[in-house]
Amino acid sequence: MTSRHVPTESLGAWERPEPADRSARSDAIERRIVAAAARIADPELRRLLEGTLPNTLDTTVIAGGPDERPDTFIVTGDIDAMWLRDSTAQVWPYLRSVVDDPGLDRLVRGVIHRQSDQILLDPYANAFLAGGQPSEWAGDETDMRPGIHERKWEPDSLLAFCRLSAGYWNITRSVRPFDHEWRGALELVLRTLRTEQRLDGTSPYRFHRPDGDPTDIVANDGLGAPTRPNGMIHGAFRPSDDASDLPLNVPINLALAAALDAMAPLAAALEEPSRVTDARALAAEIRAGVARDGTVRDGPDSIWAYEVDGLGGRVLMDDANAPSLLSLPYFGGCDATDPTYIATRRWVLSPANPWMFQGGVGEGVGSPHTGPRRVWPIAVAMRGLTATSTEERLAAIRVLGASHGGTYLAHESFDPDDPSVFTRPWFAWANSVVGELLERAALDGLLG
Numbered sequence: 001m002t003s004r005h006v007p008t009e010s011l012g013a014w015e016r017p018e019p020a021d022r023s024a025r026s027d028a029i030e031r032r033i034v035a036a037a038a039r040i041a042d043p044e045l046r047r048l049l050e051g052t053l054p055n056t057l058d059t060t061v062i063a064g065g066p067d068e069r070p071d072t073f074i075v076t077g078d079i080d081a082m083w084l085r086d087s088t089a090q091v092w093p094y095l096r097s098v099v100d101d102p103g104l105d106r107l108v109r110g111v112i113h114r115q116s117d118q119i120l121l122d123p124y125a126n127a128f129l130a131g132g133q134p135s136e137w138a139g140d141e142t143d144m145r146p147g148i149h150e151r152k153w154e155p156d157s158l159l160a161f162c163r164l165s166a167g168y169w170n171i172t173r174s175v176r177p178f179d180h181e182w183r184g185a186l187e188l189v190l191r192t193l194r195t196e197q198r199l200d201g202t203s204p205y206r207f208h209r210p211d212g213d214p215t216d217i218v219a220n221d222g223l224g225a226p227t228r229p230n231g232m233i234h235g236a237f238r239p240s241d242d243a244s245d246l247p248l249n250v251p252i253n254l255a256l257a258a259a260l261d262a263m264a265p266l267a268a269a270l271e272e273p274s275r276v277t278d279a280r281a282l283a284a285e286i287r288a289g290v291a292r293d294g295t296v297r298d299g300p301d302s303i304w305a306y307e308v309d310g311l312g313g314r315v316l317m318d319d320a321n322a323p324s325l326l327s328l329p330y331f332g333g334c335d336a337t338d339p340t341y342i343a344t345r346r347w348v349l350s351p352a353n354p355w356m357f358q359g360g361v362g363e364g365v366g367s368p369h370t371g372p373r374r375v376w377p378i379a380v381a382m383r384g385l386t387a388t389s390t391e392e393r394l395a396a397i398r399v400l401g402a403s404h405g406g407t408y409l410a411h412e413s414f415d416p417d418d419p420s421v422f423t424r425p426w427f428a429w430a431n432s433v434v435g436e437l438l439e440r441a442a443l444d445g446l447l448g
Helices: 027-037 043-052 055-059 084-100 102-121 155-172 180-195 250-269 273-293 339-348 377-386 390-402 428-443
Strands: 061-064 071-074 148-150 295-298 301-304 356-358 363-365 413-415 418-423
Touching (some): 027 084, 055 084, 071 084, 071 102, 102 155, 250 273, 295 339, 363 377
């Protein structure tokens, strides 16, 4: 594997860099691309797969470190920083191939090591820099330290660390990356989550961005809106990096509970019985809090709210960024046949959701992060990945095939009436999830 960071700036049709110019290479992933592409009849969708699935490897990897402890920094795309959430999502589709490619295995182990070190630096930060250079957000009024790009407390950041670690172990049954630093990071994750249950009403976290956008304002002097603690984990920001209206985010908490349960067998394999107990207890307490305060009646059905405060306050919406209500089965947060999920999904994909948009190209969920009438490919892909019918999966793929604006890459958002109008031409998280959907559909024989 090579390890050069290759920025992408073209707004035209994307052409993959020559092999020598890619930031990383994996023969196993190349074989998967060829196999899936051969089962896609539509040349436009085939080209979209060939652009999206390898985009993280082609453009975002900075790899190094010694053989015994590799270090892999994963740039999110057109922002020169690494997000815990994004980096897990970016390499997630590659996980099943680590057993076939030692270089890819080294790369993913390097991501786990880098995430461990980032959490040890600050478990409340969401995004980090490759070195100790100053952040553009150094003026934020919070505990900024060298190496931190942004310190927005989003519990899905720690969820991402748990999910990638458990996912790697489930594929390989290898404990190689789970060294002393990783164990320290896991201890800090569990301790931070316990703190952010705020059972005593307190938290050490505060955030204020002077002269920031309204979506960066955290209420209550940077702590977040008042709550009645119920076992759920409090957060200040959503997966969109926008400030939460209410601190208890339901999809984050349900997905986090699933990730904690998935971590328990890994902790058992590492002979860490107290971590097994802590992870499972936290997961159970989170689910109990969601059961108590996280649902609302919608006619004859119960649906999950997006955010709650434990005091009766609820935010009814869904955001395109995952974990979202729509994406919960993808994260193991619930089964796709769960009656509450079915009712919630129907609500999310209806005009009742203020961030559901429809246009001439298709429909999909957007986000306050990009404003009205902007659909996110991540949400469209998640709809396809969680669909239980072939018809709905294919409908999502048709939208993606029509919405790349001639670039053959996925973007942050697009205008559903004019997909040539889009945000973020280089957004590797979106490319990974779109590529994952296309590959799955091709191998299932849906695109031939």
